[in-house]
Amino acid sequence: MSDVFHLGLTKAMLDGANVAIVPGDPERVKRIAELMDNPTFLASHREYTSYLGYLDGKAVVVCSTGIGGPSTSIAVEELAQLGIDTFLRVGTTGAIQEHVKVGEVIVSQASVRLDGASLHFAPMEFPAVADFTCTTAMVEACRDAGIEPHVGVTASSDTFYPGQERYDTVSGRVTRRFAGSMKEWQDMGVLNYEMESATLFTMCASQGWSAGCVAGVIVNRTQQEIPDEETMKQTESHAVNIVVNTARKMVAK
Ligand SMILES: O=P(O)(O)O[C@H]1O[C@H](CO)[C@@H](O)[C@H]1O
Numbered sequence: 001m002s003d004v005f006h007l008g009l010t011k012a013m014l015d016g017a018n019v020a021i022v023p024g025d026p027e028r029v030k031r032i033a034e035l036m037d038n039p040t041f042l043a044s045h046r047e048y049t050s051y052l053g054y055l056d057g058k059a060v061v062v063c064s065t066g067i068g069g070p071s072t073s074i075a076v077e078e079l080a081q082l083g084i085d086t087f088l089r090v091g092t093t094g095a096i097q098e099h100v101k102v103g104e105v106i107v108s109q110a111s112v113r114l115d116g117a118s119l120h121f122a123p124m125e126f127p128a129v130a131d132f133t134c135t136t137a138m139v140e141a142c143r144d145a146g147i148e149p150h151v152g153v154t155a156s157s158d159t160f161y162p163g164q165e166r167y168d169t170v171s172g173r174v175t176r177r178f179a180g181s182m183k184e185w186q187d188m189g190v191l192n193y194e195m196e197s198a199t200l201f202t203m204c205a206s207q208g209w210s211a212g213c214v215a216g217v218i219v220n221r222t223q224q225e226i227p228d229e230e231t232m233k234q235t236e237s238h239a240v241n242i243v244v245n246t247a248r249k250m251v252a253k
């Protein structure tokens with residue numbers, strides 16, 4: 001019998017873990033867990049697949065969030081109910097600055113709140129900010145792997161198409177709110193688009209939990225809209241290695 005509504009997990013199954021790695025994609029979960037000791041499948045319900053693994057003898061849970069803020073908010077709330085206080089998101093992302101290349105890695109310091117779910121946790125005046133310790137651990141993990149990450153602000157949108165100002169859609173248009181928005185974010189130095197960090201950061205910063213976000217750049221929106229399959233796999237694999245090494249640092253703290 002599960003202790004929480006959606007994830008199909010009990011506190012006992014998490015073996016005292018307080019750190020969770022939270023990718024969006026359920027298929028990424030097993031690959032992440034297999035980089036740890038004793039990877040064990042825990043549960044799979046809807047978009048939530050979870051595994052447990054061990055780093056230096058400490059349990060770490062890996063649980064997918066699905067795409068977007070609403071499903072992320074459920075995963076984070078239920079993991080917190082089970083004792084998790086540190087959330088490390090690993091994702092894929094679309095860069096919007098020309099100098100950020102496909103294959104590179106972005107660590108988000110804070111996110112533009114283009115989601116709706118974060119407003120259910122804190123008013124818009126509250127920042128979607130990452131935890132300093134998680135962020136610095138992510139940067140260190142990148143450097144340990146010989147990768148210099150881009151560190152900065154991410155635009156985190158509820159929608160993949162209009163919210164990220166994509167015109168390669170059936171309608172070929174976006175609403176007034178988003179027309180010209182990519183240029184505006186570029187001018188403000190925003191690095192990239194993804195879809196979960198605004199909800200994750202706001203939930204965690206406003207409730208005393210810690211969160212960080214690292215993402216592999218699979219597309220650069222100033223150059224192309226559709227990623228190359230092989231590059232995508234390689235980039236995701238870099239980001240996954242980095243998040244596991246970040247988790248190793250966080251369990252040691
Ligand atoms: O690769 P993941 O973690 O799913 O992250 C990114 O990819 C999805 C969109 O394709 C969104 O979830 C976005 O945030």
Ligand SMILES: O=c1cc[nH]c(=O)[nH]1
Pocket residue numbers: 092093094095160164193194195218219
């Ligand atoms: O462009 C992109 C690529 C991945 N994920 C996003 O949300 N946007």
